[in-house]
Structures are given as structure tokens and as C-alpha cells.
Amino acid sequence: MAHPMIPDMFQTAESPEDRRAARLFLIAITLYFAAQIVLRVTLGGALETDEAEMMLMTPGLRWGYGPQLPLYNWLQIGLFALFGKTLFALSLLKNALLWGTYALLFTGLRAAVPARTATLATLSLFLIPDIAWEAERATTHSNMLLFAISATICAFLWALRTGALRHWALLGVALGIGGIAKYNYWAVPAGLLLALLTMPDLRRRLLTARALPALVIAAAIVAGPYAWMAANRDLALSSVGKIALENSARAWLPEGVPLYLKGLATLIVLPALVTGALWLATRRGTAPARVSPLSTLFLRMGGLLALGGLAAVWLSEAGHIASRWLLPIVIPLVIGIFLRLAPRLGRGALRGYLAILGVVAALVFAGLTYDRYKDGARRDVEFAPLVSVIEDMHLPEDTVIVADFYVGGNLARLRPDWPVRSDLPASAREVETRNLLLLTREKNAEVLRRVTARVDWRHAQGAAFGEPTDFSLPSRHGARPLNILLQHARAE
Numbered sequence: 217m218a219h220p221m222i223p224d225m226f227q228t229a230e231s232p233e234d235r236r237a238a239r240l241f242l243i244a245i246t247l248y249f250a251a252q253i254v255l256r257v258t259l260g261g262a263l264e265t266d267e268a269e270m271m272l273m274t275p276g277l278r279w280g281y282g283p284q285l286p287l288y289n290w291l292q293i294g295l296f297a298l299f300g301k302t303l304f305a306l307s308l309l310k311n312a313l314l315w316g317t318y319a320l321l322f323t324g325l326r327a328a329v330p331a332r333t334a335t336l337a338t339l340s341l342f343l344i345p346d347i348a349w350e351a352e353r354a355t356t357h358s359n360m361l362l363f364a365i366s367a368t369i370c371a372f373l374w375a376l377r378t379g380a381l382r383h384w385a386l387l388g389v390a391l392g393i394g395g396i397a398k399y400n401y402w403a404v405p406a407g408l409l410l411a412l413l414t415m416p417d418l419r420r421r422l423l424t425a426r427a428l429p430a431l432v433i434a435a436a437i438v439a440g441p442y443a444w445m446a447a448n449r450d451l452a453l454s455s456v457g458k459i460a461l462e463n464s465a466r467a468w469l470p471e472g473v474p475l476y477l478k479g480l481a482t483l484i485v486l487p488a489l490v491t492g493a494l495w496l497a498t499r500r501g502t503a504p505a506r507v508s509p510l511s512t513l514f515l516r517m518g519g520l521l522a523l524g525g526l527a528a529v530w531l532s533e534a535g536h537i538a539s540r541w542l543l544p545i546v547i548p549l550v551i552g553i554f555l556r557l558a559p560r561l562g563r564g565a566l567r568g569y570l571a572i573l574g575v576v577a578a579l580v581f582a583g584l585t586y587d588r589y590k591d592g593a594r595r596d597v598e599f600a601p602l603v604s605v606i607e608d609m610h611l612p613e614d615t616v617i618v619a620d621f622y623v624g625g626n627l628a629r630l631r632p633d634w635p636v637r638s639d640l641p642a643s644a645r646e647v648e649t650r651n652l653l654l655l656t657r658e659k660n661a662e663v664l665r666r667v668t669a670r671v672d673w674r675h676a677q678g679a680a681f682g683e684p685t686d687f688s689l690p691s692r693h694g695a696r697p698l699n700i701l702l703q704h705a706r707a708e
Contacts, residue, residue: 234331238322241335245318248577249311252352255581256307259588261595261692266356267306268625272638279444282640283454286441287396288360301632310359314351317341317362324370325555327377328510333558336566340554341547342573343487346540348580353587357398358540364394365404365547372408373510376421381429388430392437403521403544411517415509454641472534476526479539483546490572491553497568498560508559514552521545591694598690599626602700605687611704612651618644618671619655623700627655637671644671650707652679655700664703675707682706 263271273281274293281289292309299305318338325334342348351359371387374380394401412418445452522545529537561569588595606617606627617636619627628636637643644652652673654664661684668676682704688697 230331237331237335238326241322241331241338242319245315249315251581252311252314253304253307255584257304259585259595260303261588261593262597262599262626263303263306263622263629264354264594265622265625266354267303268623268629269621269638270306270356271301271625271628272621272636279440280448280452282451282638282643284357285396285398287393288357291360292356301629310351310356313359313363314347317347317359317366320363320366320370321551324366324373325510325551327370327373329508329555329558333508333555336558336561336569337551337554339573340487340550342576343490344483344543344546344550345486346483346543348576349583350540352580353584355540358543361394361398361401361543362547364390364397364401365544368394368404368408375427375430376418379421379424379426381426384426384430385433387427388433389437391430391434395434395438396441400541400544403525407517407521407524407544407548408513410520411513414516415513418509418513448642450642451640470530470533470535472529472532472537473526475537476529476534476542479537479542480522480546482539483542484549487550487553490569491557494557494561494565494569497565498562508555511552511555514548514555516552518545518547518549518552521548589693591691592696593691593694594622596691596694597626597698598692599623599630602627602687602689603630605685605702606653609653609685609702609704611653612706614649615651615653615704616644616647616649617653617655618667620657623655623657639667639671641670642672644673647673650675652705654703654705657698657700659699659701661701661703664701664705668705673705675705678708679705680708 270292295305295309322334322338367390371390375383375387624636656663684703687700
């Protein structure tokens with residue numbers, strides 16, 4: 217039997233207008249992301265780095281593939297099996313996850329607020345640059361993170377509303393999905409838990425035996441990949457260097473702190489500007505709206521995570537922070553702000569908000585088109601000449617190619633029959649070949665010699681290196697070439 221609903225938070229009655237709003241919302245996001253798939257396939261061109269990574273890191277179903285958690289790879293393998301290793305399969309997964317991000321967040325918010333409010337709060341994610349722009353242009357695993365965040369919020373709110381065992385079980389599935397999606401996902405359940413503990417009415421709903429299956433299910437889902445990580449730490453931790461932990465004398469203000477604050481500001485500036493404009497437009501003649509406990513929950517969650525993130529960056533003396541790592545902090549803040557703002561919006565303010573979203577969408581489509589053809593664009597590089605250069609080298613048949621994700625993935629796309637490995641640590645540990653062809657975008661051939669050791673090629677010590685070949689890949693429309701250095705290494 218479900219628990220009684222929590223007063224003042226989950227008492228929502230659905231009207232015909234709510235059902236209409238829900239239908240329009242789902243139709244709109246479906247059309248938008250379908251159009252994004254059509255645009256990506258139509259524009260074509262070379263693969264972005266994260267797309268190219270999928271060409272190299274999907275050799276089959278495994279517990280792990282490297283520094284990224286495996287769920288995105290598993291899903292991509294499934295779509296490759298259905299549609300081949302095509303641009304359509306890559307774009308379909310990316311946009312399906314983004315569609316699910318919005319649909320699941322909307323479904324979760326409807327557990328506590330009317331469909332109109334849920335729609336406006338959900339669409340606020342589109343004002344976050346790394347979601348509206350980067351998630352379409354470049355990222356892959358971060359899209360999996362976004363989906364997992366929304367799935368967790370959805371299952372969590374419905375579990376609190378009904379107390380039903382099935383919703384707690386779905387929360388366990390969401391936790392497991394997030395646990396094998398992206399490492400920074402764990403900030404989300406931690407933030408939700410901490411915020412919930414500050415709200416007595418909600419805290420009572422959490423302290424129930426029905427919540428225990430969620431932990432069991434989550435543990436079962438993450439067990440295999442986490443066991444692989446423990447057994448392959450060199451591969452699993454090969455991207456730790458991105459954080460650039462400082463090894464020098466302790467600084468009063470680590471380099472990562474300003475970058476952390478800048479990242480937060482970058483992600484939240486547009487939502488803040490839109491919020492300010494809408495608030496000014498509605499401050500007169502609008503009765504004060506009742507503050508939703510759900511808004512309070514999300515704002516406290518985001519605030520606690522922001523403080524915790526700042527402390528973590530400061531104490532660890534991190535030297536590099538990417539803004540996309542901060543999405544679990546910014547998303548609840550933006551949702552909380554717009555949950556508080558939405559009830560104030562009259563018809564005119566609502567039209568203005570939707571117009572802003574429409575302008576952002578148009579700018580995204582225009583920007584992606586420009587990004588495809590601009591001078592120096594990664595998508596504009598022509599990789600076919602590189603295939604010809606390698607064929608003309610007449611290398612031994614057992615030669616394995618080692619390159620970074622961008623170069624290697626685009627090469628593998630053109631020649632799927634060639635053995636191409638990434639330049640990640642230990643990526644060539646199991647390779648039996650006595651010949652490697654090393655490719656880099658660096659100008660120093662010494663980099664290639666270090667690669668043989670980093671990928672753990674068994675013949676790295678004492679290998680003989682041929683003369684490096686410098687080759688420039690042309691762009692289809694731009695004037696700026698991409699310089700590639702090739703060098704053959706053979707075991708003595």
C-alpha cells in the first residue's frame with residue numbers, strides 16, 4: 217500500500233489544460249531532437265572527438281573500456297548492431313538520451329507540480345549552455361549523465377509521493393544507471409539526500425524499509441563495472457590527469473578554485489539573466505506565489521553541492537575544472553529557480569519565455585551549421601587522404617595503428633577493417649603485433665616514442681623507429697590543414 221501523500225507538496229490535480237500542456241511538451245521535444253538528428257546526418261563531415269571515441273571504444277560488450285564508465289558504450293554497441301557504425305547511429309543515441317533527459321525530468325516534476333509548471337521548469341535546462349550547445353555539438357558520456365540525473369529525480373519524486381515499492385525499485389535502477397554513466401553522477405543522490413534531511417516532512421518519507429531494495433538494485437547494477445575498475449586501475453584512472461592536481465607547495469588559492477567559480481558562472485549566467493528579466497516583467501500586479509517545497513528542495517540541493525564542490529576543489533588543490541563537470545550542481549539550482557518563478561508568469565511573460573527558448577534553439581541550429589563549415593573545424597577535415605598515405609607505406613600485415621580518439625576514430629570509420637587502437641595507457645597491452653604505426657597531431661616525433669611505452673606495447677623497449685612522415689590533411693571548405701605525424705615502430 218502506498219503511503220499517504222505529503223501535505224503541501226504532492227497534492228496536484230490534473231486538468232484538461234495540464235494534459236494538453238503535457239502533449240505539446242512531448243511533441244515539441246520530439247520534433248526538436250528529431251530535427252537535430254536530421255541536421256547532423258545532413259551536415260555530415262568528420263566525427264567530433266567524442267563521436268570518434270565511440271568508433272574505437274566499442275569493440276564488444278565488456279565490463280570496462282577505459283577511463284569512462286561503460287553504459288554509453290553498451291548502448292552505442294547496440295545501435296551499431298542495428299544501424300552499422302554510422303553517423304546516424306551516433307546521433308540517434310546522443311539525441312535519444314537528451315530527449316529522455318527532458319521527458320523524465322518533466323515526468324518527475326509532475327509528481328508534485330502541475331504540467332504547466334513542470335514544462336516551464338524542465339525547459340529551463342535549455343538555457344544551460346553545456347546542455348543546449350555542447351551536448352549537441354560534442355559530448356557523449358555527459359549526455360548519459362544528463363539522462364541519469366533526470367531518471368533519478370523522476371524515480372525519487374514518485375517514490376516520495378507514493379511510497380510504492382515499484383517506485384523505490386525504479387530509483388534503484390536509476391541509481392545503478394547513473395553509477396555506470398559518469399563518475400560525478402554520485403553528487404546527485406548525495407545532494408538529494410542532504411537536502412531532504414533538512415526538510416522534516418520529506419525526511420520521514422525517506423526513512424522507510426521500502427527504500428532498501430533501491431540500494432540492493434543499484435549495487436547489483438554497478439558491481440561488474442566497478443570490479444573491472446578495481447582490477448584495471450591503470451586504464452580506469454587514465455584520465456585523472458585532467459584534474460591536474462598540484463604537486464608543488466600548497467597555494468593559498470589553488471588554480472582550480474577560480475576555474476570552479478568561472479565554470480559555475482558560465483553555466484548559470486543565461487538562466488540567471490532570463491530569470492531576472494521574467495521577474496522584472498511580472499513583479500507588478502502579480503500576487504506573491506506560494507513557495508513550492510519542491511523548489512526549496514532543489515535550491516538547497518544545488519547550494520549544498522556548490523559548497524561541497526568548492527571545498528573539494530580547494531582541499532584537493534585541483535588545477536583544472538571543466539564546466540561540464542559541474543552540471544550536477546547547476547541543474548538543481550536552475551530547476552529550483554524556475555519552479556519558484558513559473559507560477560508568477562502570466563500570459564505575456566510566458567510568451568516571452570517561450571520566445572527566448574525559440575531564439576536559443578534557432579541559434580543552436582545556426583551555430584552547429586557554422587561549426588561544421590568554419591575554417592579549422594574538426595568536422596571539416598578530410599581524412600580520406602590519410603588512408604591513401606598509410607596504404608602507400610606498404611606496412612606489414614600485422615601492423616596495428618595507434619592514434620588519439622579524433623584521428624583514430626575517423627580513420628576507423630573509413631577503414632573499419634584496420635586494427636586501430638587509442639593512445640590510452642595500456643591500450644596495446646594485449647597486442648601481439650611486432651609493428652605499430654603511430655600517429656599524432658603533435659609536431660615532436662619524440663611524443664610517438666613515448667606513446668609506445670604508454671600503451672604498454674610489449675616491444676616498446678628496444679623498438680626500431682623509422683623516419684617520421686609529416687602529412688597535412690586538407691579541410692573540405694576551410695584553408696587551415698590538420699598536420700599529422702606518422703612513424704612506424706617495429707620490434708627488433
